[in-house]
Amino acid sequence: MPSGPGSAVGLDIGGTKVLAAYLGPDGAVHESLRLPTVRGPQGVVASAARAVREVLRRGGVDAADVDGVGVGVPGLVDPDDGSVTHAVNLGIEGGRFALADALSTELGGVPVRVDNDLNVAALGASHVRGGDGADLAFLALGTGLAAGIVLGGELRRGVSGAAGEIGHIPIDPQGPPCACGQRGCVEVYASGSALSARWPARHGRPAPAELFEAAAAGDPEAVRVKAEFADAVASAVRILELTVDVRHVVLGGGVSALGQPLLDAVREALDAQSSSSPFLSSLRLAERVSLAPADVPVAAVGAALVGRRKVL
Numbered sequence: 001m002p003s004g005p006g007s008a009v010g011l012d013i014g015g016t017k018v019l020a021a022y023l024g025p026d027g028a029v030h031e032s033l034r035l036p037t038v039r040g041p042q043g044v045v046a047s048a049a050r051a052v053r054e055v056l057r058r059g060g061v062d063a064a065d066v067d068g069v070g071v072g073v074p075g076l077v078d079p080d081d082g083s084v085t086h087a088v089n090l091g092i093e094g095g096r097f098a099l100a101d102a103l104s105t106e107l108g109g110v111p112v113r114v115d116n117d118l119n120v121a122a123l124g125a126s127h128v129r130g131g132d133g134a135d136l137a138f139l140a141l142g143t144g145l146a147a148g149i150v151l152g153g154e155l156r157r158g159v160s161g162a163a164g165e166i167g168h169i170p171i172d173p174q175g176p177p178c179a180c181g182q183r184g185c186v187e188v189y190a191s192g193s194a195l196s197a198r199w200p201a202r203h204g205r206p207a208p209a210e211l212f213e214a215a216a217a218g219d220p221e222a223v224r225v226k227a228e229f230a231d232a233v234a235s236a237v238r239i240l241e242l243t244v245d246v247r248h249v250v251l252g253g254g255v256s257a258l259g260q261p262l263l264d265a266v267r268e269a270l271d272a273q274s275s276s277s278p279f280l281s282s283l284r285l286a287e288r289v290s291l292a293p294a295d296v297p298v299a300a301v302g303a304a305l306v307g308r309r310k311v312l
């Protein structure tokens with residue numbers, strides 16, 4: 001197993017699972033694994049430490065030989081000191097928790113860096129595309145909707161870390177209330193939760209899969225709900241493209257498990273939205289959209305890049 005300078009471990013810590021990846025000096029993923037997440041500050045540190053030790057053990061690599069550990073978490077993160085102030089899904093609330101320091105101590109002093117899960121996913125998606133430096137946005141369709149943005153090979157966070165929070169751009173002032181306090185936000189129409197609310201799972205499978213299957217079988221209501229969902233995701237893509245004009249918009253998050261049928265539906269909606277506008281048509285938006293690879297834990301890979309300090 002290659003180790004030494006440039007090698008790192010990346011963790012993508014979600015509400016139910018920790019995905020870990022060991023990235024060698026060559027930038028390739030040599031080991032990866034998944035473990036359950038234990039919630040709460042101490043539980044998160046223990047789960048993370050276990051994932052790091054296990055992925056290194058499988059690779060036959062000593063912790064002292066890696067550059068560092070990078071961690072992506074869903075929440076408000078200060079990347080400068082690696083603290084987390086608000087990560088509801090991980091049971092971290094009510095104050096600043098020094099996650100990087102706590103995990104580093106647990107691992108015997110290995111340097112640890114922490115960033116937001118969308119940011120590391122965007123870095124990882126760019127890296128697995130070949131790290132060609134092309135501007136890219138990672139659009140996560142999960143509980144909410146938000147994007148991580150990589151421009152000129154670097155993350156674009158914004159002064160308050162809100163760059164890419166396009167889920168809270170209102171597209172209908174008369175629309176339903178959003179958890180953020182506004183009305184008719186993109187997230188109310190285009191997120192995984194929005195889809196589940198419109199088409200609750202009836203057969204014990206993920207709601208997106210049930211909706212797309214019912215639509216494929218010709219259920220007229222499912223056809224309508226699916227088209228509206230795809231239209232809303234296409235609006236999110238359009239907002240991203242007209243703001244930062246990225247080469248790639250990579251669809252990720254839970255809903256992207258739908259795979260090709262989701263991509264087809266979003267491309268079709270983009271083409272329909274562009275059909276009346278020579279300007280939009282000239283941007284060839286449908287060609288820029290792709291799916292996050294199903295076989296690579298992109299967020300864990302991006303976290304490893306953050307951990308080894310040398311980004312992309």
Ligand SMILES: [Zn+2]
Nearest residue numbers: 168178180185
């Ligand atoms: Zn909102």
